[in-house]
Amino acid sequence: MPSISDSKCILIIGATSGLGRSLALSILALPSKPTVIVSGRRQGRLDELAQAHADEPRLKTLNFDVGVDRVSLKASVNKVISQYPELDAVMFSAGIQHQFDFTKPESIDLDQASDELNTNYNAIFNMITFFLPHLIQLGKSRPTFIYTVTSGLAIVPGPWVPNYCATKAALHSLSLSLNVQLRDSNVHVVEIIPPLVESELHDHQLGANERLSRFWMPLEEFTALTMERLEKGDIQVPIGPMVGGNYKEFEEGKVDQVIQMFKRM
Helix, strand or coil, rough: CCCHHHCCCCCCCCCCCCCHEEEEHHHCCCCCCEEEEEEEHHHHHHHHHHHHCCCCCCEEEEEECCCHHHHHHHHHHCCCCCCHCCCCEEEEEECCCCCCCCHHHHHHHHHHHHHHHHHHHHCCCCHHHHHHHHHHHHHHCEEEEEECCCCCHHHHCCCCHHHHHHHHHHHHHHHHHHHHHHHCEEEEEEEEEECEECCCCCCCCCCHHHHHHHCCHHHHHHHHHHHHHHHCCCCCCEEHHHHHHHHHCCCHHHHHHHHHHHHHH
């Protein structure tokens, strides 16, 4: 089974902090020595990362904002492909999370909800569409990869972040469908399903870090467990006992069901 160790050049979108940054540095350390393109919209963070690894020519940084309009997003994708024609893997790690209380509908910020939907799903859907012609063409000669980062909340939602859960559930469903549609193209779709992980995702939510830190998985532990599964070539990567238990109860075997459904169409 092809694995992340087969990748020669990987772009990680949303890698200036948290899960994306940690995975990027672990991928950079693989014995296969891939080129790792770290992208995000915070130039200061990109500069810090580049300076910290100035002795590593395989680490590249790229300012990439997923929140732009569709035309600009496509132009950004085309620019990346032109600059890195050997790009054979893209990991979508960008994400935002907001709390919404529907018992107080007047408090719901619809602009925040729209931004969350765009960042966590719509922009990723569009980018996958834009990257795929290149990945399919390159896949004629070697394995190529799409890595989505969803959430355990895509399986069992957390009602305090309902829109976030819905976006991750949508990306989870899309990942399943893409996995089946692209099975014969040598484009391998891999879904990483994290638990609650130590990160900056909750920094803007008042009191959330203090409350959630009692339950979250340390970032270092998450990264080690995830890399182990990615190196094995697993196509679905649920991490942690709670996510693993929910995955086993509600999701195990679903890929085979989707394949059979697709064959009947």
